[in-house]
Amino acid sequence: MAPAFSVFEGYLVAYRRTWRSSVFASFLLPLLFVVGFGLSVGGYVDARGSLGSVRYLDYIVPGLLASNAMQMGYAESAYPVMGRFQWLGSYHAMAATPLRIVDILAGDLLFVVFRVLTSTAVFLAVASALGGVHSAWAVLVPFACVLLALAFATPGAAFTASIERDSHFALVQRFLVVPLSLFSGVFFPIAALPVALRFLAYASPLWHAVQLCRAATLPGFGLTPLAAAGHAGYLALWVGVGFWLALARFRHRLTR
Amino acid sequence: MHARGLVKRFGSFTAVAGIDVDVRAGEAFGFLGPNGAGKSSTMRMIGCVSTPTGGTLRVLGMDSRREGVAIRARLGVCPQQDTLDPELTVRENLVTYARYFGISRAVARERAAELLDFVQLTERADSKVEPLSGGMKRRLTIARALVNEPQIVLLDEPTTGLDPQARHLVWERLFRLKMQGVTLVLTTHYMDEAEQLCDRLVVMDGGRIAAEGSPRELIERYSTREVVELRFGTEPLEDRAAKLAPLGERVEVLPDRILVYADDGDATAAAVHRLGVTPASVLVRRSGLEDVFLHLTGRSLVD
Ligand SMILES: Nc1ncnc2c1ncn2[C@@H]1O[C@H](COP(=O)(O)OP(=O)(O)O)[C@@H](O)[C@H]1O
Numbered sequence: 172m173a174p175a176f177s178v179f180e181g182y183l184v185a186y187r188r189t190w191r192s193s194v195f196a197s198f199l200l201p202l203l204f205v206v207g208f209g210l211s212v213g214g215y216v217d218a219r220g221s222l223g224s225v226r227y228l229d230y231i232v233p234g235l236l237a238s239n240a241m242q243m244g245y246a247e248s249a250y251p252v253m254g255r256f257q258w259l260g261s262y263h264a265m266a267a268t269p270l271r272i273v274d275i276l277a278g279d280l281l282f283v284v285f286r287v288l289t290s291t292a293v294f295l296a297v298a299s300a301l302g303g304v305h306s307a308w309a310v311l312v313p314f315a316c317v318l319l320a321l322a323f324a325t326p327g328a329a330f331t332a333s334i335e336r337d338s339h340f341a342l343v344q345r346f347l348v349v350p351l352s353l354f355s356g357v358f359f360p361i362a363a364l365p366v367a368l369r370f371l372a373y374a375s376p377l378w379h380a381v382q383l384c385r386a387a388t389l390p391g392f393g394l395t396p397l398a399a400a401g402h403a404g405y406l407a408l409w410v411g412v413g414f415w416l417a418l419a420r421f422r423h424r425l426t427r
Numbered sequence: 428m429h430a431r432g433l434v435k436r437f438g439s440f441t442a443v444a445g446i447d448v449d450v451r452a453g454e455a456f457g458f459l460g461p462n463g464a465g466k467s468s469t470m471r472m473i474g475c476v477s478t479p480t481g482g483t484l485r486v487l488g489m490d491s492r493r494e495g496v497a498i499r500a501r502l503g504v505c506p507q508q509d510t511l512d513p514e515l516t517v518r519e520n521l522v523t524y525a526r527y528f529g530i531s532r533a534v535a536r537e538r539a540a541e542l543l544d545f546v547q548l549t550e551r552a553d554s555k556v557e558p559l560s561g562g563m564k565r566r567l568t569i570a571r572a573l574v575n576e577p578q579i580v581l582l583d584e585p586t587t588g589l590d591p592q593a594r595h596l597v598w599e600r601l602f603r604l605k606m607q608g609v610t611l612v613l614t615t616h617y618m619d620e621a622e623q624l625c626d627r628l629v630v631m632d633g634g635r636i637a638a639e640g641s642p643r644e645l646i647e648r649y650s651t652r653e654v655v656e657l658r659f660g661t662e663p664l665e666d667r668a669a670k671l672a673p674l675g676e677r678v679e680v681l682p683d684r685i686l687v688y689a690d691d692g693d694a695t696a697a698a699v700h701r702l703g704v705t706p707a708s709v710l711v712r713r714s715g716l717e718d719v720f721l722h723l724t725g726r727s728l729v730d
């Protein structure tokens with residue numbers, strides 16, 4: 172593990188200089204969503220009582236927490252990974268040291284974990300200050316978010332390692348990330364979706380993470396231990412397969 | 428370092444076509460060849476990053492395929508393209524890289540200070556990498572290659588793209604390393620670099636080794652002592668070359684001049700005049716590796 176931590180440490184040294192510029196995307200934007208949707212759209216939803224006694228703001232807080240983690244996991248595996256392959260060559264520099272490919276990949280993912288844990292924790296703290304968190308189980312939210320972020324970051328890194336041009340990222344964003352964030356139960360229950368789209372939601376790691384997060388912050392949405400384990404297991408499966416794929420693609424690209 | 432039948436293929440393209448190379452401890456060894464000769468591909472295999480497609484490769488007595496981690500721990504690598512981190516300072520680049528070798532933070536900081544001194548970058552220690560000149564970046568990359576006190580340093584085109592002054596600074600540092608007993612393996616397409624730095628070298632072309640020896644041996648074996656360079660302005664060179672052929676051991680026609688190879692250049696130049704051939708300019712010089720390369724491949728080294 173120590174070699175992977177040396178990679179992570181290198182990213183932290185750089186992040187010490189650049190974290191300010193990431194504050195908007197990772198802390199402020201999600202909060203704007205909470206306030207914007209929770210208060211404005213929430214006004215209409217709550218007036219009609221569509222969610223029973225549950226406030227809309229409380230409903231979307233866990234969804235936005237998860238959706239934010241997904242975006243972050245994907246974003247960290249797109250441009251930064253491409254840069255380290257192509258523009259900066261950092262991976263090539265690392266591959267010339269005793270680091271193994273698996274150390275390099277693990278070091279990257281440790282940084283993703285760090286970013287998601289910190290931003291989720293801040294998000295969660297602000298959301299609970301706004302009265303959007305209603306259960307002590309909420310302390311588990313960062314872990315669900317980390318699993319979700321890795322479920323995107325690992326196949327994301329495998330994808331980035333396989334392409335040469337960054338123009339693909341816009342397509343993934345438009346046809347995968349955005350639809351997933353709309354149809355995975357972040358803003359409204361998936362029961363409201365047509366059946367075909369509902370199956371998309373079941374397959375989406377985001378939906379599983381939203382279920383976990385919502386269960387942790389809203390008592391009315393609790394899960395049985397078996398269901399919770401099922402959701403977490405599904406996410407873990409993505410992480411496992413994604414890691415395996417990423418490792419193979421990294422190895423192919425760096426040792427050719 | 429010991430390679431037998433070393434091959435590297437990219438798909439159906441063969442970049443390195445089965446080379447045999449031995450580098451002895453403490454020597455400065457060069458791969459001299461034009462772009463596309465397969466030098467970088469070879470260096471990446473020696474650096475245990477790229478996996479050989481065929482052949483055997485042993486570095487520091489270990490098998491490159493199975494013991495890459497242990498080998499890389501004792502190598503220093505200066506790649507052809509700079510891979511410095513622009514978000515870090517000069518010093519942080521060294522310390523961060525040292526950490527990849529499992530070197531403690533305290534020792535890493537100490538080494539970074541020593542190495543910055545060695546490559547004369549101490550004043551720029553806390554500057555970002557971006558504003559550094561090409562020569563400074565190159566020196567920093569060399570310093571980075573030394574953080575683990577390597578036994579072998581691999582340098583892929585260490586001075587390509589640098590101005591003459593920056594090149595001399597790099598050469599001087601590399602010479603000091605050599606004096607300290609570090610084994611240097613470098614690639615270059617500059618013959619002056621190969622002549623300055625290398626005890627022994629191989630001439631590489633099209634993925635193969637065309638010749639091997641010390642710069643002196645190669646020149647003695649594949650060229651004459653001197654060369655007469657004749658320029659004729661814009662006139663066609665071919666028929667003149669035919670006329671000049673009996674004067675030297677060998678005559679080469681380049682796009683802009685004719686080279687006559689002979690041991691006594693001045694005598695040959697006089698003979699040219701006696702033949703009634705009147706070139707626009709005549710230059711007598713000693714043979715160099717460029718001439719060796721021209722003889723071996725029929726092409727000049729730098730296009
Ligand atoms: N990753 C790669 N994929 C495909 N072809 C490559 C790759 N790397 C190098 N080559 C090809 O192999 C040949 C030798 O390249 P290289 O080893 O970089 O030569 P040199 O360093 O002597 O200029 C070149 O024709 C180059 O295009």
Ligand SMILES: [Mg+2]
Binds near residue numbers: 467468583584
């Ligand atoms: Mg090269």
